[in-house]
Amino acid sequence: MFRKMLSYTSKGGKALIATATLSFIAAELLWAYFLYLAVSTMSAMLGGAAGGIDQILLWGVILLAAKTAFAILADLTKHCAGFDVTQTVRLKLIHKLKSLSLGFFTNERLGEVSTVIHKDVDALEGYISHFLSAMWSDIAVAVIIGVWLFTKSWLLGLCMVSLLPVAALALFLGLKNAQQAQKANGDNLADMASLFVEYTKGMPLLKAFPVASNCESAASENGAFRQKLDASVTAFGDSSRYLSKVFAAYTGRFAVFFELCSAVLFIVGAFLLQSGNITMSVFLYFIIFSAIFYKPFAKMELYFLEYVKAGDSYRRVASITEAPSVRAPQDPKRPAGFDIAFERVGFSYDETAASNGSSAAITARSGLGEGGFALKDVDFTVREGSLTALVGASGSGKTTVTNLLLRFWDVGSGVIKIGGTDIRAMDYDTLLDSISIVMQNVYLTSGSLLENIAIGKKAAAREEIIAAAKKAQIHDFIAGLPDGYDTLVGENGVGLSGGQKQRLSIARALLKDAPIVVLDEITANVDPLNETKIQRAVSALAQNRTVLVIAHHLRTIRAADQILVFDQGVVTERGGHQDLLARGGLYAALWEAQEKAVGWKIA
Ligand SMILES: Nc1ncnc2c1ncn2[C@@H]1O[C@H](COP(=O)(O)OP(=O)(O)OP(=O)(O)O)[C@@H](O)[C@H]1O
C-alpha cells in the first residue's frame, strides 16, 4: 500500500520524502546524543568526577543548532513532498479522465470525481507531508536507540519491550473496525456529494414544480429526491460521529500501554540498580531514552488511524486512476479514406457498465437502459463524401450509433471501420481528429466567444475563426454584441439561445475541418428562422464530407443518399426517401404523421 501510494509521487517527490526522513532521523539522533552526553557527564559528576559542564554547554549549543537546521530541512522537504503528491495525482487524474470511456461519467461519478480531486487528494497530501516521513524516522530512531539500550542491559531492554506485543495485538484488533468506519464515512461523503450535484443540476426542475420544491410531499418524485438528499446528509453526520467514537476509544486504550510500560521499566530498573546489576547511568539512559524508544509506538495509533484515512482516500483515487481506459492499439493504423462501415455491430449499455465497474444500480437509478436496450446486428456503410440519415423513434438507438463511432463506448460485438480500418486499431486522437460532432446540447466553456469557437482548432487565426462563424451563420449575431467576439460566455458571461449555440458549434466543426461530420438532431427544437439558418450552416459543413445526420424532421433529410430507419436498436429499413415511401413501412408512417402535423399547423 505504501508503495502504491508512493507511485503517486514523482522522482523528485520520492527524493524529497527520503530527504525529509533522513533529516528527521539526524535531528532526533543529534538531540539524543546531547542527552547522552548530559546524562554521562551528570552520572560521572555524581560519581565524584569534576567539571565537564562547560563542555556540555558548548556541545549543547552546537548540537542544538545542527538539530534545528535538520528539523527545518525536514519540515520544508516533507511539505514539498506533499505538494508534489497533490500535483502529480491531479495531473494524473486529468490525463486519466480524458482517456476513460463516457460510460464512466455517470451523474453519480461526477460528484465522486470532485470529492476525489478535492478531499481525497488533500488527504493523501496531508498524510505524506505530515505523517509518512515522521513515522519512518521515528521507527528508525527507535530501532537504533532500542538496540543501543539492549547492549547496556538486555534485562531492562526486555522489560522495555515486554508490553509491545499486547499493544500490537490491540492495534491489529482495532484495524478492521476503524477501516470499516472510515470506508463507510468516505462512501457516505461521496454519495452526498453526488446527490448535491444532482440537486443543483436539477434546480430548474425543482423551481418549475413549486410543490416539489417545498419538498414536504414525499409522494412527488422531487420530494422523494429531497428526502434522499436529507437522508444522505444525516447518514454522513451519523457515520462521522461513529468514526470519531471508534477513533477516540482506540486512542484512549492505546495510551494506557505505554504508561504501564514506563511503570514496569521504572520498578524493575530501580530494583536492578539497588541490587547492583546496573549502574546509575544505565538506569538514567533507560528512563530518558525509553521515551524516545516509545515515541513511534505511542504515536502508532495516530499513524495507524491516519494510514487508514489515507488508505481509504487512496482507494478512491485509484478507483479513477485504475479504471479501464479506452484501449489504445499497440501499432496504430491509419485509415485509407473516410467511408464508414458498421459490420454486425452489437452493443448494450448495461453490459458495458458492468465491465466498467460502475454498478448496475447507477443505470437503474437514472432510469436509463430500462428493458435492456441493445443495438443488434447493425450493418451499414456510408460512402466517403455521402450523406446518411438516421431516423427512428426516440430511444431507438440513433445517438448510440454515433457514440460508438466516436468510441465514447466500444462495441460489444462486430466492428466499426473507417476507411477499412477497425476504429479500435486507430490511434484514439487520430479518430477524434477525423470526426466533427454537432450535438443538441452544446457545451460552452467559460471564456470569450472567440475562444469557444477556437476549440475547433488549436492556434486558429482570428480571421479563420470569423470566416467559420460567417459560414455557420452566427457572425451577424456576434458582431452585433457590444464586445463582439470577445464577449464572455459560460457561467459568468452571456447566455446563448439553443439555435445560437448550435450555430456556434457548427462554426467549431467548420474550423476543425474534419472529413467526417456527425450531426445529432440539431434542428429538433428551433424556430423556423433559426432552422433555415442552421440548414444553411449545415450545408456548408456537409460539403465534400462524409456525413451522418440524425434527424427528427424528415423533411430536412429528403435529399440524403441513404436513410436508415432504426427501431429498438435494429435497422429495419434502408434506402432513399422515395424508395422508403414506396415501401409503406415505418418510414412512410413517420413521414405521413409529420406531414399531417405540418398540415394541421398551417390550417
Ligand atoms: N448512457 C446511457 N446509459 C444507459 N442507457 C442509455 C444511455 N444512453 C442511452 N441509453 C439508452 O439507450 C437507448 C437508446 O438511446 P439513444 O440515445 O441511442 O436513442 P435515440 O434514438 O438517440 O433517441 P432520441 O431520438 O430520443 O435522441 C435508450 O433506451 C436509452 O435509454
Ligand SMILES: [Mg+2]
Ligand atoms: Mg438521440
